[in-house]
Amino acid sequence: VPKQMLEQVLRQLQPLCTTEQQFLEEFFQLSHNTAGLPGLEVSARSVLSSLLSQSSLQPEEFTTQLLSEIFMCLEPELRGFLDICNKVHPFGCLQVLATLSDSVFGMWGSSSAPSSSFLNTVLGNVLLLAKSSFNKRVGTLCQEIEETKMPSRMKGGILPSVNRFEEFVGFSEEIFRTARRRRELDRAQLRLAISVFSSINSLSSANLKVNTDMVMMENFHHIHCFLCQKNIQCLEDKKREAKQRYSEHMEKYVIKYLGQPLEKLNHFFEGVKARLAQGVKEEEVSFQLAFSKQELRKVMEKYPGKEVKRALETLYRKIHKHLSPEENLLPVVWLSMEREFIRQYQEFEDLIQRCYAGSGIAMDFSMEDLLSYFSSITLSN
Structure with missing residues (x-):
């Protein structure tokens, strides 16, 4: 509503100020493009000469001064309108800014119709005020958001x-x-x-x-x-x-959450990778007491296929509880979980083949089993 009101005011102001400025320029012959009003040349010149002799104003400045006195309430009223807009809405100044920007820069860039330089100045002043008010509001909002x-x-x-x-x-x-x-x-x-x-x-x-x-x-x-x-x-x-x-x-x-279904197994193989990074040869890893074949079997016994599936079901319910339904991220996150789990599984198998070759040690569930677990959980929810 403020935007529409201001647009209507500007539509009425522009022809009014332009007409008044043209009249003054013609009456006092202040413009090089006007020949003056018939029958008033002598009196106009005498009045103009008398007025200009009392001041150091140029003809253009004299016109502006006359218009300022005629429309002395215009700028204060526009400033008051801006204040009211700010009180009605926290960003009411934005509506004033948008309307004045189009109006001012439209007049500056238009060559098809004459415009009032006085009105341009007034609107330019109010536009600067609207910009300042808007920037302050934005700064306040930024601070509120950050704090x-x-x-x-x-x-x-x-x-x-x-x-x-x-x-x-x-x-x-x-x-x-x-x-x-x-x-x-x-x-x-x-x-x-x-x-x-x-x-x-x-x-x-x-x-x-x-x-x-x-x-x-x-x-x-x-x-x-x-x-x-x-x-x-x-x-x-x-x-x-x-x-x-x-x-x-x-x-x-x-x-973070994928470590939970196979937490101890994941911890075991993290230790294996750390030994390899320290320079321990692959075939010598199993001779490390903490990473012996016996220790690996103990850890793997804790993760039969049924337990892994049950752990994944628990994980799915936990993720479902965490995520907000509005974002609908559950399918995306669950698919990412599946990919990461498969990557971990393949990494574990690779480490077993490299560091425990010929031991006959293998996980209780296969890749096909793992894929079926995820598929079953997805379809049942």
Whole structure:
């Protein structure tokens, strides 16, 4: 509504100020392009000469002074309108900024119709005020986003700072939908994106009841999807960064929880890899007391196929409980889990063949069994 009101006011002001300025220039013969009004040449010149002799003003400045006195309430009223817009909506100044930008730069760039230099100056002053007001509001919002404290009982989902960022972007894009200039808006959106990324990065596991990587994964995924929908040019780099961060935190989340189904086996082979990295020969690893064939058999006995499947089912339920349904990331995360689990399985088999060759030691479940476990869990949920 403020935008429509201001547009209507400007449509009425432009011809009014232009006509008044043209009249003054013709009446006082202040313009080189006017011949003056018939019958008034002598009196106009005498009045002009008298007025100009009392001041050091140039004819153009004299016209501006006359218009300033005629329209002395114009700029204060426009400033008051801006103040009211700011009180009605936290970013009411954005509507004024969008409207004035189009109007001012439209008049400057138009050669088809005459415009009032006085009105250009007044609107330019109010435009600068609207820019200043907008930048202050954006700065305040950035600070609030960065300083937002997470709710103590928050279990995950989309963070308040992300919601505020989306609300601003949605509101501002609607305001600037038909705008011809959006430089100030682009800067503001980029500032806010940097702040919301900083807010997510500052998450601490001490403040959350769930895995931090999971929360960061969901929020960066949410931002990436949102920016894909909006397709905002100035935020393309942030969209790519959000996708990268989402992938990174999903990988960390997957690796953290994948160690649980085969935790002791994973720990055993991590030790084997550490010995190999220290220079122990593959055929000598089994002679290390902690990594002997007997110790490996003891560990592997703890993971029969049925137990592995049961552990995977428990893992699936835990992930399902953690992830928020709105983001629909469960299928993606579970598929990533499956790929990582298969990679681990293949790595374990490779280490057994290299370091325990001819021992007859093998895991209780095959690759086919493992694939069937994941397939069964996926289909039953």
